[in-house]
Amino acid sequence: MTRHASTASSARTTLQKLLSRFHFGVTLFAVALSGLTILLSGITAMRGYADRNIELAAQLGAYGVEPALVFNDAAAAREGLAPLMKLPGIAKLRVLDDRGRPLTEWASPTEDPAPLLTRAFFPRPFAVTIHRNGSAIGTIEVWGDSTTLIDYVRIGLLAGLACLIITALGTIVMARRFEYELVKPLGEIATVAHDVRLHRRFDKRVQPLRIAELDRLGGDINALLDELQGWQGSMESERAMLAHRASHDGLTELPNRAAFDEQLALRIAAAAQHGTRLALLFIDADNFKAANDRFGHAAGDAVLVALSDRIRDTLHNRDFAARIGGDEFVVLVDPLDPAVEPKVLADRIRAGISQPLTLPGGEPYRPTASVGVALYPDEATDAAALLTAADAAMYADKLSNRTRS
Amino acid sequence: MGVAKRVLASLFLIGAITSTPQMSVQAASQTIVEDGIDGMTNAVNRMLGGIITYARWPGAADSNRTLCLVGTPRLTDRIAPTLPGNGPRIILRRTTAAAVTGGGDCDILFFGRMPDADRQRLIGWVRGRPVLTISDDDPGCLYGAMFCLAQKPAGVSFSVNLDAIARGPIRVDPRVLKIGQGGGGTP
Numbered sequence: 001m002t003r004h005a006s007t008a009s010s011a012r013t014t015l016q017k018l019l020s021r022f023h024f025g026v027t028l029f030a031v032a033l034s035g036l037t038i039l040l041s042g043i044t045a046m047r048g049y050a051d052r053n054i055e056l057a058a059q060l061g062a063y064g065v066e067p068a069l070v071f072n073d074a075a076a077a078r079e080g081l082a083p084l085m086k087l088p089g090i091a092k093l094r095v096l097d098d099r100g101r102p103l104t105e106w107a108s109p110t111e112d113p114a115p116l117l118t119r120a121f122f123p124r125p126f127a128v129t130i131h132r133n134g135s136a137i138g139t140i141e142v143w144g145d146s147t148t149l150i151d152y153v154r155i156g157l158l159a160g161l162a163c164l165i166i167t168a169l170g171t172i173v174m175a176r177r178f179e180y181e182l183v184k185p186l187g188e189i190a191t192v193a194h195d196v197r198l199h200r201r202f203d204k205r206v207q208p209l210r211i212a213e214l215d216r217l218g219g220d221i222n223a224l225l226d227e228l229q230g231w232q233g234s235m236e237s238e239r240a241m242l243a244h245r246a247s248h249d250g251l252t253e254l255p256n257r258a259a260f261d262e263q264l265a266l267r268i269a270a271a272a273q274h275g276t277r278l279a280l281l282f283i284d285a286d287n288f289k290a291a292n293d294r295f296g297h298a299a300g301d302a303v304l305v306a307l308s309d310r311i312r313d314t315l316h317n318r319d320f321a322a323r324i325g326g327d328e329f330v331v332l333v334d335p336l337d338p339a340v341e342p343k344v345l346a347d348r349i350r351a352g353i354s355q356p357l358t359l360p361g362g363e364p365y366r367p368t369a370s371v372g373v374a375l376y377p378d379e380a381t382d383a384a385a386l387l388t389a390a391d392a393a394m395y396a397d398k399l400s401n402r403t404r405s
Numbered sequence: 406m407g408v409a410k411r412v413l414a415s416l417f418l419i420g421a422i423t424s425t426p427q428m429s430v431q432a433a434s435q436t437i438v439e440d441g442i443d444g445m446t447n448a449v450n451r452m453l454g455g456i457i458t459y460a461r462w463p464g465a466a467d468s469n470r471t472l473c474l475v476g477t478p479r480l481t482d483r484i485a486p487t488l489p490g491n492g493p494r495i496i497l498r499r500t501t502a503a504a505v506t507g508g509g510d511c512d513i514l515f516f517g518r519m520p521d522a523d524r525q526r527l528i529g530w531v532r533g534r535p536v537l538t539i540s541d542d543d544p545g546c547l548y549g550a551m552f553c554l555a556q557k558p559a560g561v562s563f564s565v566n567l568d569a570i571a572r573g574p575i576r577v578d579p580r581v582l583k584i585g586q587g588g589g590g591t592p
Contacts, residue, residue: 063580064580066580067455067459067578067580067581067584068584070451070454070455070458070459070489071451071452071455071584072451073584076584079583079584080580131490132458132489132490133458133488133489133490133491133492134490134491135489135490135491137489137490
């Protein structure tokens with residue numbers, strides 16, 4: 001049974017593992033989704049800012065080079081572009097006159113740190129047409145590069161990564177907590193169920209739990225355990241009653257023949273093992289049939305009950321008495337005191353029985369009994385032979401009584 | 406957009422003021438390179454047009470500006486300023502110093518070669534009046550004209566006399582002043 005359980009548990013997954021996996025999946029999905037959203041919105045915003053930046057630079061350049069275009073002055077155009085050359089994030093500048101011929105050009109001496117980023121964000125130059133008095137006099141073209149973006153992207157990625165780690169850690173902690181809250185009460189229920197099954201501890205109960213569904217489950221289990229405990233109690237008492245009924249005589253409440261046979265075998269085995277002696281007394285009521293016939297069955301029963309009570313009164317600590325037949329009783333004196341004569345034992349029983357009693361009909365009655373004694377191992381070494389010997393001794397006693405009376 | 410332009414203009418003005426020493430006469434360094442037979446004429450007229458288009462007269466904008474030509478131009482004898490786009494129409498009038506001071510109704514005075522006395526009289530007369538003065542006979546721009554055109558090996562250039570501009574009510578775009586002050590060091 002336990003082997004089966006262990007193999008099953010190794011093949012199956014625990015609730016904690018399942019929850020952990022589920023939580024991790026959900027967390028990963030949520031973090032990835034939010035991260036992607038932030039990344040996309042960040043890129044969009046960044047792209048907007050970059051475009052605005054380049055546009056502003058182009059407008060500034062257009063303003064600066066306008067007179068230079070009017071005067072067709074390359075040097076002035078270069079001067080007009082000077083403020084733009086100091087701006088980071090500008091890779092190349094070009095001023096074209098109204099006929100599309102380049103007036104001046106400038107390329108940033110610093111190398112583009114991330115050409116891929118540049119290609120993604122500034123695939124084309126930003127061109128502004130320069131007007132003077134309503135007519136186009138030239139064009140300024142501005143190529144952006146990634147110098148301003150690279151830091152932003154780098155910091156953004158780092159911050160995103162940090163956020164991801166923090167979020168992941170936070171959700172792991174929260175998932176752990178949730179698992180603890182759920183798995184612990186389930187474990188408590190399982191412990192109670194296990195205890196009940198393995199140790200028959202029907203008095204165990206599930207404590208109140210914080211989660212409503214589990215508390216209801218615990219309550220149902222408790223109710224089931226209440227019923228089980230009730231059944232168990234009534235079953236045990238019934239079984240004890242049946243066992244008592246099977247081994248005892250209904251009238252005298254003394255053990256019956258079956259119980260005696262069992263007890264005799266046990267005691268002989270014990271005596272053989274320890275080398276002790278024991279005495280078997282066979283008791284038979286005298287003239288019981290005659291009394292029965294004369295005073296009726298109720299009177300007979302009263303005599304039998306009285307006999308059994310008196311026999312029981314003569315018993316010492318481990319002595320054993322039984323009713324093995326209609327008016328036949330036995331007593332096992334165990335252990336047998338070597339100082340006591342077997343005859344004394346029989347006389348004590350006989351004396352106890354022969355006290356007078358009043359029958360249910362009001363008649364006085366003085367019962368007598370014949371008693372035979374057999375000793376183990378002196379007269380017999382097995383149960384049947386010992387009983388036969390005691391029976392024979394009783395019979396001899398009865399004969400002598402008849403002759404006596 | 407108007408605010409942005411004003412801001413940008415201020416920036417340029419600040420740049421112009423801070424990056425150059427305050428000299429009344431600026432060294433010219435501007436060049437317009439033109440080829441062909443009419444190269445010099447075109448260059449001079451383009452430069453004149455450029456200067457005029459960046460000058461602001463007080464009062465309402467006028468669609469016509471009168472250019473009074475006094476003396477003999479040295480760089481070209483076919484003075485006809487070319488303005489970009491829809492600039493004011495330029496009416497050219499050849500006149501004399503006496504006619505100008507006598508109420509010639511000139512917006513722009515172009516000084517060619519002329520007697521020193523006439524020039525001094527005209528410069529004195531211009532002071533405080535809304536008249537733009539341009540000379541092509543004063544390479545050092547020392548005799549009081551606001552703008553002076555000069556021939557350089559690479560082409561034509563102009564220089565600015567900031568004192569002369571400051572004395573009159575005419576406003577000139579600071580970007581042009583910056584070009585005129587010749588920060589560029591062109592060969």
